[in-house]
Amino acid sequence: MVKATGEHMGVVSALVRASFLVSAVYAESAREYGITSQQGQLLCVLMAQPYGMSELGGILHLAKSSLTELVDRSAQRGLVRREPDPRDGRAVRVALTEQGSELVESFYTETCRRIDELPSGLAADERVALAGLLGRVVEDNQVPQVFMEPGDAASHNR
Secondary structure, three states: OOOOOOOOOOHHHHHHHHHHHHHHHHHHHHHHOOOOHHHHHHHHHHOOOOEEHHHHHHHHOOOHHHHHHHHHHHHHOOOEEEEEEOOEEEEEEEEEOHHHHHHHHHHHHHHHHHHHHOOOOOOHHHHHHHHHHHHHHHHHOOOOOOOOOOOHHHHOOO
16 A cells, blocks of 8 residues: 555665665666676676675575576676686686676666666755665665675776
């Protein structure tokens, strides 16, 4: 049931609905780039650096079998590659390929643009307050960095 205009919604409803809103924008953007939302998440995480499979599983909250399937599908598309882990000869890391780097750069930029438009009805000070409050919720719950801050990706060496 949608609340009438002017009524305040509670924190639970607002966070859940905001999550659905961001997920829908993310999924639409991924579809337009010919990837799944999970592939988009994987590529965005790998923008920062290559990760081992267990690290990726923790960041993306995926079981080993699901992560293996995701990495396999992404590798078959030429977006990621497995490489030896320099710290552990038995382990592998997952890294972006050149094709994956190019795709994620465009996908990331477009997704950031779309998400940045979501609170367009807020004044500048309200946007700052929203970012501060959501940032605290994320930090208090120790959410790993699964999406780089806009601007950080452009300056990051891959």
